[in-house]
Amino acid sequence: MKITVLGSGSAYGTPMILNRWDGSDASDSRNRRLRASLFLEDEGKNLLVDAGPDLREQINRENINDFNAVFITHAHYDHIGGIPELPRACKLLGHKIDIYASAATLEEIRQCYAYLFSGSGEPDSGSLNWHVLTDEPADIGGLKMDVFFVPHHHMQSCGFRYKNFAYVTDWQDLPAAAAKKIDGTELLLAECNNGMQPSANGHSSWPEIAPRLTGLNLQQIVLTHLAARVDYQTFQNQLPPNVRVAYDRMVINI
Ligand SMILES: [Zn+2]
Ligand SMILES: [Zn+2]
Numbered sequence: 001m002k003i004t005v006l007g008s009g010s011a012y013g014t015p016m017i018l019n020r021w022d023g024s025d026a027s028d029s030r031n032r033r034l035r036a037s038l039f040l041e042d043e044g045k046n047l048l049v050d051a052g053p054d055l056r057e058q059i060n061r062e063n064i065n066d067f068n069a070v071f072i073t074h075a076h077y078d079h080i081g082g083i084p085e086l087p088r089a090c091k092l093l094g095h096k097i098d099i100y101a102s103a104a105t106l107e108e109i110r111q112c113y114a115y116l117f118s119g120s121g122e123p124d125s126g127s128l129n130w131h132v133l134t135d136e137p138a139d140i141g142g143l144k145m146d147v148f149f150v151p152h153h154h155m156q157s158c159g160f161r162y163k164n165f166a167y168v169t170d171w172q173d174l175p176a177a178a179a180k181k182i183d184g185t186e187l188l189l190a191e192c193n194n195g196m197q198p199s200a201n202g203h204s205s206w207p208e209i210a211p212r213l214t215g216l217n218l219q220q221i222v223l224t225h226l227a228a229r230v231d232y233q234t235f236q237n238q239l240p241p242n243v244r245v246a247y248d249r250m251v252i253n254i
Contacts, residue, residue, distance in 0.1 A: 001040065001041065001042035001162070001163065001165060001253070001254055002040075002041040002042070002251065002252075002253050003038055003039070003040055003041075003165065003187070003189065003251070003252045003253075003254070004038060004039040004041075004062060004249070004250070004251050005037075005038055005189075005222075005224060005246050005247065005248060005249065005250040005251075005252075006034065006037040006038055006039055006048075006054075006058040006059075006062065006248070007033060007034035007035045007036050007037045007052065007054055007058060007248055008033045008034075008036065008224045008225065008226055008246040008247050008248050008250070009033030009034055009035050009036060009078075009225070009226060009228075009248075010033075010035075010036070010078070010193050010203075010225055010226055010227040010228070011035070011076065011077065011078040012078075012227075012228065013033055013034055013035055013054070013228075014031055014032060014033040014226070014227075014228040015032070015228060016228050020228065021228055022227070022228035022229040023228070023229045023231060024228055024229065024230065024231045024232070025231055025232070025233065028231075028232055028233060029247075030232040030233075030245075030247035030248075031231060031232050031247075032248065033226060033228075033247070033248055034052075034054035034057065034058055034248055035050075035052035035053060035054045035078040035079075035081070036050060036052065036078065036079070036169055036191070036224055036225040037049060037050045037051070037052055037054070037055070037058055037079075038050075038167065038189065039062065039064060039067075040143070040162065040165075042143065042162070042163070043142075043143070045068070045069075045141055045142040045143055046066075046067050046068070046069075046141070047067075047069050047070070047071055047140060047141045047143055048064075048067050048069070048070045048071070049070075049071045049073070049167060050070075050071070050072060050073055050079040050080075050169075051070055051072065051079070051080060051081075051082040051083050051085070051086065052077070052078045052079050052080070052081050052082050053077065053078065053081030053082055054081075054082070055081070055082025055085050056082065056085055059089075061249075062249075066093060067089075067097070068095070068097060068098060068141050068142075069097065069098040069099075069100065069140060069141025069142075069143075070086065070097060070098070070099045070100070071100050071101075071133075071140060071141075071158075071160065072099060072100065072101035072105055072109070072158075073101075073105075073157045073158050073159070073169050073170060074101075074102075074105050074152060074155055074156065074157040074158060074170055075101075075104075075105045075108035075109055075112065075155070076170065079169075079170070080105075080108075080109055080112065083099075083109060083113060083116075084113055084116060084123055086099070086127075086128055087116065087123040087124060087125060087126075087127050087128065088123060090127035090128065091127065096127050096128065096129050097127065097128055097129070098128075098129045098131060098140075098141055099128050099129065099130050099131065100131045100132075100133050100138070100140050100141075101130075101131075101132070101133055101158070102132065102133050102134075102149070102156065102158050103132050104155065104156070105133075105155075105158070106130060106132060113125075133147050133158055134147065135147055135148055135149060135177065140160075143162055144162070145160045145161065145162045146160060146161040146162075146181050147159070147160050148160070148161070148168075148175075148177060148178040148181045148182075149175070149178065150168055150170075150171035150172075150173065150174060150175065150178050151171065151172055151173050151175070152170040152171055152172055152202050152203075153172075153201075153202035157169060157170040157171055159171070159178060159181075159182075161181045161182060161185060164184075164185050164186040164187065164254060165185060165186065165187050165189070165254060166181065166182045166185045166187070166188045166189070167188075167189045167190075168182070168188070168189075168190050168191065169190070169191040169224070169225050170191055170193075170202070170203065170225065171190075171191060171203070171204055172199070172202050172203060172204065173212070174212040174213075179212070179213075179216060182213075182216060182218070183216045183217055183218075184216075184217050184218075185218055185219075186218075186219045186220065186254050187218075187219065187220050187221075187222065187252060187254050188213075188218050188220075188221045188222070189221075189222045189224055189246070189252075190204070190209065190221060190222070190223060190224070191203060191204055191223075191224060191225035192204050192205060192206055192209060192223035192224070192225065192226065192230075193205070193225050193226065193227050193230075194227060194230070195226065195227070195229070195230035195231075195235045196235065196238055197229070203225075206223065206235075206238070206239065206243075209223075218242075219242065220242050220243075220244070221242060221243045221244070222243075222244045222245075222246050222250075222252065223235075223239075223243065223244070223245055223246060224246035226245070226246070232245055232247060
């Protein structure tokens with residue numbers, strides 16, 4: 001399986017608007033981060049995870065010329081800001097796209113983008129097949145996944161395990177049911193928005209994540225969804241050997 005990090009940035013990217021780097025070294029290209037997203041390829045199938053406001057740039061940059069399914073973790077702007085681009089992608093591709101999200105997330109998407117659902121013409125969501133995610137195992141774009149939920153602010157974010165890979169973003173805790181599904185993976189790609197600094201904002205930091213993962217059998221951990229204040233090299237220097245900091249365009253084969 002091939003995993004491409006399309007974006008390793010937090011909600012505001014790095015640099016943030018107004019070209020603010022907030023402490024990250026602007027001369028290190030690994031600090032230039034689009035909003036968090038990944039592209040998973042396996043067994044001739046693929047899955048786009050989240051469709052944030054940088055979606056068009058990410059798809060074009062990686063020369064992705066076809067995709068069939070999109071997994072939406074939750075309904076914050078940095079994860080759904082690119083959804084209105086998808087009807088146009090369907091039109092250009094000549095086929096429908098399957099979108100998977102929890103019932104609560106789908107409802108928020110409908111409220112955010114009511115015009116997509118009005119049936120009054122392009123762009124409309126008629127070319128998108130909407131599927132409701134639960135915490136039951138699911139066939140997602142032809143890939144058999146184990147889905148789980150984690151708390152994030154007032155909402156829940158949806159993570160998944162696929163074979164020996166697990167992804168969780170935008171989390172402030174790890175419920176036992178989610179930990180059980182992550183356990184035993186070769187690779188955990190996890191949000192660590194705040195780096196080494198304590199979080200009080202619905203996200204995670206490494207000092208908070210490490211104890212949550214104690215006792216789980218994980219070969220390697222890659223940390224993503226990083227705030228601008230988290231400098232790549234400074235953060236990497238403070239982590240154990242099996243923990244790496246993600247950067248845009250990072251490719252991991254497992
Ligand atoms: Zn986010
Ligand atoms: Zn979020």
